[in-house]
Amino acid sequence: MATAVLALQGAFVEHEGRLAELGEKSLELRSAEDLARPFDRLVLPGGESTVQGRLLRREGMLEPLARLVADGMPVLATCAGLILLAARIEDGVEDGRDRSGVRPARHLGTLDVTVVRNAYGRQLGSFHTRGAVAGVGDDVPMTFIRAPYVAEVGPGAEELARVDGRVVAVRQGAQLAVAFHPELDRDLRIHEALLAL
Numbered sequence: 001m002a003t004a005v006l007a008l009q010g011a012f013v014e015h016e017g018r019l020a021e022l023g024e025k026s027l028e029l030r031s032a033e034d035l036a037r038p039f040d041r042l043v044l045p046g047g048e049s050t051v052q053g054r055l056l057r058r059e060g061m062l063e064p065l066a067r068l069v070a071d072g073m074p075v076l077a078t079c080a081g082l083i084l085l086a087a088r089i090e091d092g093v094e095d096g097r098d099r100s101g102v103r104p105a106r107h108l109g110t111l112d113v114t115v116v117r118n119a120y121g122r123q124l125g126s127f128h129t130r131g132a133v134a135g136v137g138d139d140v141p142m143t144f145i146r147a148p149y150v151a152e153v154g155p156g157a158e159e160l161a162r163v164d165g166r167v168v169a170v171r172q173g174a175q176l177a178v179a180f181h182p183e184l185d186r187d188l189r190i191h192e193a194l195l196a197l
């Protein structure tokens with residue numbers, strides 16, 4: 001079978017490249033019709049969650065995707081993808097405006113976490129580090145780009161990694177979500193973890 005990569009906006013081509021390096025076929029999801037093609041895993045890429053959320057609704061893909069994930073389809077969500085999965089969303093700083101405390105509508109809402117978008121401020125949201133990710137390994141490269149973080153992990157989800165005291169990776173059943181961009185680094189362990197879910 002294949003891994004379906006949400007290809008409405010953002011860094012989806014890079015995920016396809018990493019999957020190909022692992023010998024995994026991918027197909028792109030751009031419309032509700034694409035959901036009828038056979039696939040057994042899902043990638044929700046980074047990008048801009050507000051734009052992705054709007055396009056998912058316009059294409060009639062939001063509910064079917066939420067149902068697939070809720071029914072247990074394995075999913076790797078990165079950065080904006082993590083925001084798409086989150087059950088609760090809070091805004092941070094956007095376009096220079098402090099929107100702290102604003103709670104935008106959720107999207108798929110299948111992951112029992114609260115995420116804070118653009119949580120580090122514009123400049124500080126982009127940096128590179130390495131760290132341990134539970135179940136994945138030590139010294140995993142982590143590239144953050146205007147990243148969210150997980151402010152609260154609900155009882156349904158489990159924390160996998162922290163950077164500077166903030167949760168940046170979580171898992172809930174077959175949902176694996178990270179605030180960074182594994183598709184932009186050479187390390188393949190996060191994508192291997194998806195294939196192993």
Ligand code: GLN
Pocket residue numbers: 045046047048049050078079080081083117118145146147148
């Ligand atoms: N700041 C973006 C958002 O809120 C996420 C950034 C990213 O995916 N690199 O959706």
